[in-house]
Structures are given as structure tokens and as C-alpha cells.
Amino acid sequence: MIEAIKKNKTLFAGSVLTFVLMGAGQSLLGPCVPEFRQIFGLSIASASMIVTAQWVGALAGVVTLFFCGQKDFIKLAFGLLVAGTGLMAAQPGWPLTLLGSLAFGAGYGASLALVNSRLLESFGTSGPSMVSLVNALFGGGAIMAPLAFVALARSSTVSFALLSAGLAIPFLLAFQFAAPPQHHEAVTEASTVFRPSFATLFIGASGTAIEACLIGLGPSILVNGSFSDVTAANALSLFFVFFLSGRIALSFAGHRFPTAPMIIAGFAGTAVLLFLASAGILPTITYPLSGFFIGSIFPNFFVFGSSLLGKNKKTGPTLVCAALAGGVAGPLVVGQLIAHLPGLTSFLLLAVYAVVITFFASLILRKHFRALRP
Numbered sequence: 001m002i003e004a005i006k007k008n009k010t011l012f013a014g015s016v017l018t019f020v021l022m023g024a025g026q027s028l029l030g031p032c033v034p035e036f037r038q039i040f041g042l043s044i045a046s047a048s049m050i051v052t053a054q055w056v057g058a059l060a061g062v063v064t065l066f067f068c069g070q071k072d073f074i075k076l077a078f079g080l081l082v083a084g085t086g087l088m089a090a091q092p093g094w095p096l097t098l099l100g101s102l103a104f105g106a107g108y109g110a111s112l113a114l115v116n117s118r119l120l121e122s123f124g125t126s127g128p129s130m131v132s133l134v135n136a137l138f139g140g141g142a143i144m145a146p147l148a149f150v151a152l153a154r155s156s157t158v159s160f161a162l163l164s165a166g167l168a169i170p171f172l173l174a175f176q177f178a179a180p181p182q183h184h185e186a187v188t189e190a191s192t193v194f195r196p197s198f199a200t201l202f203i204g205a206s207g208t209a210i211e212a213c214l215i216g217l218g219p220s221i222l223v224n225g226s227f228s229d230v231t232a233a234n235a236l237s238l239f240f241v242f243f244l245s246g247r248i249a250l251s252f253a254g255h256r257f258p259t260a261p262m263i264i265a266g267f268a269g270t271a272v273l274l275f276l277a278s279a280g281i282l283p284t285i286t287y288p289l290s291g292f293f294i295g296s297i298f299p300n301f302f303v304f305g306s307s308l309l310g311k312n313k314k315t316g317p318t319l320v321c322a323a324l325a326g327g328v329a330g331p332l333v334v335g336q337l338i339a340h341l342p343g344l345t346s347f348l349l350l351a352v353y354a355v356v357i358t359f360f361a362s363l364i365l366r367k368h369f370r371a372l373r374p
Contacts, residue, residue, distance in 0.1 A: 004123045004124065004126040004130075008122050008123060008178065010173055010176045010177060010178070011118065011119070011122055011177050011178065012130075013170075013173060014078075014169075014170040014173035014174055014177065015115050015118075015119060015130075015134050015170075016134060016137055017166065017167075017169055017170045017173075018078060018081070018111060018115065018167065018170040019111075019115070019134045019135065019137050019138040019141070020137050020138065020140060020141035021081075021141060021163055021166050021167050021170075022081065022108050022111065022138060022141065023137070023138035023139060023140065023141030023142035023143075023145070024141040024142065024144065024145035024148070024163060025081070025085055025104055025108070025145070025160075025163050026054065026108065026142060027141070027142040027143070027145045027146055028145050028146070028149055028156070028159055028160070028163070029050055029051050029054055029101065030051060031146050031149050031154070032050070032088075032149075032156040032159070033047045033048055033050060033051070034047075035154065035155075035156050036050060036094075036097070036156065039091065040093075040094045040097075042094065046094075049098060050088075050097070050098060050101045051101075053098050053099075053101040053102045053105060054101045054102070054104060054105035054108070055105060055324070055327075055328055056102060056105065057084075057101065057102040057103060057104065057105025057106040057107075057108070057109065058105040058106065058108050058109030058112075058324055059109060059321065059324055059325070059328075060102075060105070060106055060109070061077070061080075061105065061106035061107065061108065061109030061110040062109040062110060062112070062113050062317040062318075062320045062321040062324065063317070063321060064106075064110070065110055065113055065114070065313075065314075065316070065317035066314050066317040066318060066321065068313075071313070072114070073110060073114060074111075074114045074115070074118065074174050074177065075171070075174045075175065076110070077106075077107045077110035077111045077114055078107065078111065078167065078170055078171040078174050079107070079171055080103045080104065080106050080107030080110070081103075081104055081107035081108065081111065081167045081171070082107075082164055082167045082168050082171050083100070083103050083107075084100045084101065084102070084103035084104025084105070084106075084107060085100070085104055085160045085161075085163040085164040085167060086100070086160075086161075086164040087099060087100025087103065088100040088101060088104070088156065088160040089156075089157050089158075089159075089160035089161035089163075089164055090157075091156070091157060109320060109321075109324060110317075112316075112320045112323075113316035113317045113319070113320040114316060115134070116131050116134075116135075116302050116316060116320075117306065117315065117316035118177075119131050119134060120302075120303065120306055122178070127303070128259065128299070128300075128303040129250070129251045129252065129253075130251070131299050131302055131303055132247050132248075132250035132251040132296075132299040133247075133248070133251035135247055135298065135299050136244055136247030136248045136250075136251060136295075139240065139243055139244045139247065139295070140244060142240075143240050143244070145159075193310050193312065194309060194310050194312040194314045194315065195308065195309055195310045196309060196318060197305075197308055197309065197364075199360075199364045200301075200304070200305055200308055200309075200364060200365065201305070201318070201319070201322040202322075203263070203301070203357060203360065203361050203364065203365065204297075204298070204301035204302075204305060204319065204322050204323055204326070205322045205323060205325050205326030205329075206267075206326060206353070206357045207263070207266070207267070207294065207297035207298060207301060207323075207326065207357075208297070208298055208323040208324070208326040208327040208330070209326035209327065209329055209330025210270060210294055210330060210350055210353065210354060211294045211295070211297065211298070211327070211330075212326070212327040212328075212330045212331050213330045213331055213334045213350055214239065214287070214290060214291065214294060214350070215236070215239070216331045216335075217331055217334055217335060217338065217346070218232075218235070218236055218239060218287055219232035219233060219235065219236050220232070220338055221287075221338060221344060221346045221347055222235055222283065222284070222287070222344070224338055224341075224342075224343065224344070224346070225280075225283065225343045225344040226343070227283075227284065231284060234284070235283075235284045235287055235288055236288075238284075238285075238288035239287065239288040239290070239291040240291065241288070241291075242288050242289055242290075242291035242292040242295070243291035243292065243294070243295035244295070245292055246291065246292035246293060246294075246295040246296045247295050247296065247299065249292075249296075250262075250296050250299055250300070259300040259301075259303045259304040260304055260361075260365040260366060262296060262300045263297055263300045263301060263304060263361055263365060264358060264361050264362050264365065264366075265293070265296075266293045266294060266296045266297040266300065267293075267297065267354050267355075267357050267358040267361060268293075268354075268355075268358045269290070269292070269293030270290045270293045270294045270351075270354045271351045271352075271354035271355045271358060272351075273286045273287070273289050273290040273293070274286070274287070274290055274347045274348070274350050274351035274354065275347075275348070275351040277290070277344060277347045277351075278344045278345065278346075278347035278348035278351055279344075280343075280344065283344055283347070287347065298323055301319065301323070302316075302319050302320075302323075304365070305318075305319045306319065334346060334349065334350070337349065
């Protein structure tokens, strides 16, 4: 893998920096909501639109990529990240600040699809490990940004200005990215055909749905189970530690093991730990431990789906769109149920769903895995 990094050092540096700063930008939106309320005189609901705009932009970005065919928009995606954070730093009015979040989201969604696909193409057999590593560093940025926000006196202007300046570096580096390898002799006509598998996309969406619920709603579930806010917050921090640990471990093992069994193991491990949490068995430990398993699903899903759906420019956007759809839908559904479910029962609900997807994945993915093997 070291040799592959040396060969693609510009792509590697640009990808790492982009994903770290995208993670930072996404995690800053929530803490900045109170300041936006104060600056623009908004209600909580109106100020929270800054978060919604980012997700709408992300979906719009990947849907646009899907319909744009064979064009490479990495420079445009990185440019949107710079422009979006720049607008949120300048804050020239609430509508334009929202537009900044929308632009940042579009760049974020497009970059997820484009960069992950380029890493798989350019790093060959080390591609799966590189996808896992870069996505792990996204989480590192998401953890560090709120701490930096506090250190910067909770200034959204300064925070987003620094992000915009930082994102300008990979934007400039993108002009030096080598063209992706074509491998004309190895790519058959059949491999370039777009072959969507809705069952596989549903499995990937289910993984990000559970992940989003555990990140966004896990602390609320613990509070509903009579744990304090402080305990719940500490559990979430520990969840992120295990979440990152899982992705970093995958960066070393991703190219050594087949992805389909690792996806199944990710759902199964998550199910077991959430069953333990729902039963009251050390939930402040078993819930965070589930992060190790659930964090491995998206990188494995992207690698497996890229092989299954075909070497086509529509593949990356389709996989990311499915993941984003799950990330949006999961919390919307479970969030409505928490208030009506006693104690830690929401963990049980997620565990049961993970078990169902484990069995479904073992049938669907194993069949496709056998079909993909030479």
C-alpha cells in the first residue's frame, strides 16, 4: 500500500485533506445553530434549516452526478466545498448563508461518490483499504471540529473561514490529479454496463440508517433509559472512538478479506451488541462498542457495490445516494418512536432490524459474491 500511496501521492493528499475537512464542516453545523439564531434573529426551527440544507444539497449533488454521465467533476465538487464554507463564513444574509450550506452539501455528496470511486480505480488491490482509511479520517475531522469551535470562542465566521482556506488546498491539488487508469485491455463491455441491484442498495441504505440512528439518537435512547445527559454524551464520544477504530482496522484488512462476509459480520456484530444494550447489560459500553461494527459497513458496501454495479460513472453516485437516503430516513422513523417506547427498547428495535438485514444480506450478498468471483 505504501508504494501505491507514493505513486498517487497527490490524489492521496487531496483526498485525505478533503475528507478530514468535510467531516469537520458537517459536524460544525449543529453547534453553529445557536449563533445563527442570534445573528439573524431566527427561531430554532428556522436556524436548524442550515443542517437540512446540507443534506438536501448532498442528495442533489449525487443525483446530479447520476445524470451527468461520464464527466469527471472532482474539481467542481471541491470548488463547491470552498464556496459553500466561504458563504457560511461571510454570512451576507440568511438566504445566502443557507445557500452556502446547500453548496457545501452538494460538494460533500459529489465528493463522496467521486473520490471513493477514484481511490478504487487508482489504488488497484489497495483500493478497498484506501477507501476505509479516508472515510475513517472523515470521522476524525468530525470529532475534532467541535473542540476547535470551542477553542475559537464559538465563532462560526472564523471556523468556516479556516475551513474554506483549508479546502482551497485540495481544490488546487485536484488540478494535478493524474487521470484515472483506464485498463482498456482488462475492461470488458459487460463490466462497463450499469447493473443496479436494488436489494444490495437496500442493504447499504439499511447500514447507514442504523449508523445515523446510533450517532444521532443513541444518547437520547440512553437518556430515555434513565441515564444522565453527561453519561449519554460520554457514551457517544466512546462510540466514535470505536467507530473510528473499526474503519482504521478495515484500512489494514480491507484488501485481505472479501467484502460481502465483512458486511454481514458488521450487521451481525451490531445486532448482538444492541441486544445486550437493550437488555441493560452495560449499555454505556455495549452501545459504543457497536460503533466498531456499524462503522465498517459503508466502506465495504461501497467497494462491493462498485464491483457489482459495474465500472460505470453512475455507480458511485448511486451507492452514495442509497447511503444518504438511509441516513436521512432512519432517524426520521426511529426519532418518532423513541417517545413511545419505554427505556432502552429503541436499541432492541434497531437490533431486530439488524438481525433481519443480516439474514437478508447473507442470502443476497453471498449469491452476488459467488457470481463476481472468477
